[in-house]
Amino acid sequence: MRRPLVLGNWKMNGTKASNAELIEGLKAAAAGVDSVTIGVCPPAVFIAQIQELAGDSNICIGAQDVSVHAGGAYTGECSADMLKEFGVSYVLVGHSERRTYQNESDELIAKKFKATQDAGLVPVLCIGETLEEREAGKLESVITTQVNAVIDAYGIEAYKNAVIAYEPVWAIGTGVTASSEQAQEAHALIRKLLAAKDAEVAAGMQILYGGSMKPGNAAELMAMEDIDGGLVGGASLVAADFAGIFNAAK
Numbered sequence: 507m508r509r510p511l512v513l514g515n516w517k518m519n520g521t522k523a524s525n526a527e528l529i530e531g532l533k534a535a536a537a538g539v540d541s542v543t544i545g546v547c548p549p550a551v552f553i554a555q556i557q558e559l560a561g562d563s564n565i566c567i568g569a570q571d572v573s574v575h576a577g578g579a580y581t582g583e584c585s586a587d588m589l590k591e592f593g594v595s596y597v598l599v600g601h602s603e604r605r606t607y608q609n610e611s612d613e614l615i616a617k618k619f620k621a622t623q624d625a626g627l628v629p630v631l632c633i634g635e636t637l638e639e640r641e642a643g644k645l646e647s648v649i650t651t652q653v654n655a656v657i658d659a660y661g662i663e664a665y666k667n668a669v670i671a672y673e674p675v676w677a678i679g680t681g682v683t684a685s686s687e688q689a690q691e692a693h694a695l696i697r698k699l700l701a702a703k704d705a706e707v708a709a710g711m712q713i714l715y716g717g718s719m720k721p722g723n724a725a726e727l728m729a730m731e732d733i734d735g736g737l738v739g740g741a742s743l744v745a746a747d748f749a750g751i752f753n754a755a756k
């Protein structure tokens with residue numbers, strides 16, 4: 507049985523004041539929820555604040571990005587060890603917004619995945635197709651390439667301590683959610699790809715859905731066999747909405 511995981515990706519949102527209000531609301535809503543792992547991924551500059559606010563609550567902290575380097579002359583970068591010092595346990599790698607706006611390649615993303623693991627943190631590999639790719643019948647080939655980038659570089663063992671988030675690009679921030687059948691189809695495909703290499707890794711992998719997940723559609727999505735939680739954008743910025751989602755994962 508895979509444990510549900512619900513992560514909020516705040517993207518580039520928040521102020522010190524709004525963060526405090528949001529975390530206060532989440533702590534109250536998450537208290538006593540012990541069957542779901544709940545986490546928030548704030549912008550890097552706020553991680554220290556969130557660590558302090560979250561205290562010893564059951565809210566985990568994730569980062570939105572990491573450097574491939576361990577340290578040194580890399581202006582603007584932030585290493586996995588630095589994130590770890592501030593209580594980070596998950597790191598998003600390969601989010602479609604970074605693939606698009608920062609031109610991140612599968613090769614670079616695999617390196618970030620490895621740098622995260624080397625520091626003892628859990629990478630959350632984000633994958634997913636664009637609308638154009640879906641309409642051209644390329645869902646399977648896009649997902650296969652994105653999943654295999656890590657296997658080709660580091661072997662299937664690298665997926666032993668990792669999470670995969672399936673986020674169809676056309677569903678992110680658009681209000682258009684993949685139907686539970688469309689999401690399940692992609693998740694099953696991802697699990698099948700892993701199973702072809704290692705059945706145990708495939709069976710244990712938490713595969714999250716992301717893309718306009720809301721309290722109103724979360725239960726149906728997460729009831730699907732291969733959907734083990736959510737990576738939530740917009741709805742994670744409102745405590746009641748995010749709570750509605752992690753409560754639906756119970």
Ligand SMILES: O=C(CO)COP(=O)(O)O
Nearest residue numbers: 515678679717718739740
């Ligand atoms: O990109 C996402 C999470 O990483 C999804 O964003 P939305 O939930 O705002 O569609």
